[in-house]
Amino acid sequence: MKANEMTDHDLDSLLAAARTADRAPSPALMARVMADAMALQPKPASRPVLRAAPSRWFDRLAEVFGGGGALAGISFAMLAGVFIGVVRPEPVAALTSALLTGARYEAVELLPGDAALWEETGND
Amino acid sequence: MARDKTANLPDETLLVLYAKGDADAARLLMQRLLPRVLGYAGRLLSDRAEAEDVAQDAMLRLWRIAPQWRTGEAQVATWLYRVTTNLCTDRLRGRARRRSMPLDDAPDLADAAAGVEAGLMQADRLSALQTALDCLPERQRQAVVLRHIEGLTNPQIAAVMDIGTEAIESLTARGKRALSAALSGQRMALSFEDEGE
Numbered sequence: 263m264k265a266n267e268m269t270d271h272d273l274d275s276l277l278a279a280a281r282t283a284d285r286a287p288s289p290a291l292m293a294r295v296m297a298d299a300m301a302l303q304p305k306p307a308s309r310p311v312l313r314a315a316p317s318r319w320f321d322r323l324a325e326v327f328g329g330g331g332a333l334a335g336i337s338f339a340m341l342a343g344v345f346i347g348v349v350r351p352e353p354v355a356a357l358t359s360a361l362l363t364g365a366r367y368e369a370v371e372l373l374p375g376d377a378a379l380w381e382e383t384g385n386d
Numbered sequence: 387m388a389r390d391k392t393a394n395l396p397d398e399t400l401l402v403l404y405a406k407g408d409a410d411a412a413r414l415l416m417q418r419l420l421p422r423v424l425g426y427a428g429r430l431l432s433d434r435a436e437a438e439d440v441a442q443d444a445m446l447r448l449w450r451i452a453p454q455w456r457t458g459e460a461q462v463a464t465w466l467y468r469v470t471t472n473l474c475t476d477r478l479r480g481r482a483r484r485r486s487m488p489l490d491d492a493p494d495l496a497d498a499a500a501g502v503e504a505g506l507m508q509a510d511r512l513s514a515l516q517t518a519l520d521c522l523p524e525r526q527r528q529a530v531v532l533r534h535i536e537g538l539t540n541p542q543i544a545a546v547m548d549i550g551t552e553a554i555e556s557l558t559a560r561g562k563r564a565l566s567a568a569l570s571g572q573r574m575a576l577s578f579e580d581e582g583e
Contacts, residue, residue: 279512280429285424292416299413303407
């Protein structure tokens, strides 16, 4: 082999040098590539806009009674009434009996009885 | 996602993250792939400015395809080399049509390494290699650069060049022989005799 001829080893080392050669992109190129990336990047899916949910039966009922607060008050009163009526707590029962037993009634007849009318009709 | 977690992720996962709006994924992909694409385009085109344009264009196509990327079908790097190959081919054909071949710009690629004596020698060698590469037929040059400089495997090169692996073996073998022939007689000029075998 001639002294000035490239050997396989020479060629391999030449190619290896090319492999490790500095080929860092310039800052300007990197900036351009990143600008492209940001411009073309799909935007994250935006949060869905919160729309008013279709009114349910409860909402419609609350509207009838003037809002949720009013409906809650009415509901509480209703439940309290049922409770008192069914359970009849002692203080309430005592108060009821005191009122009823101590009461005096005086019957006043404001309208005449209808017995006479029936008698006249019977004579026809 | 935290950057330290994304640093070790494969290219494909980073591309999916990019498509979902992760800016760090784009940065990591660029840091990994842009030097490779730029180096490859530089070897094919022998022109730094054109290589930069091609590299930017190839990366642009990667960003565009990210939302439609089909996982598991191709490697991101292989796909990018293929796009770069096609872009370089278009440029080289455009040059041939214009009959203006500024191949003597090749030393620009090596200029970055210059500075000290060893750097200058390295620059001379890389310049000689580039000149020899420029003498190869286009397909041989692509195969030699992908195999011996970019370090791709034959199946990867086959995917990039869209030919069979046997054809790749033939192209790289012929390309390397042609490269040796183009560099013949330059051993002393490139100071290889000092290094021995």
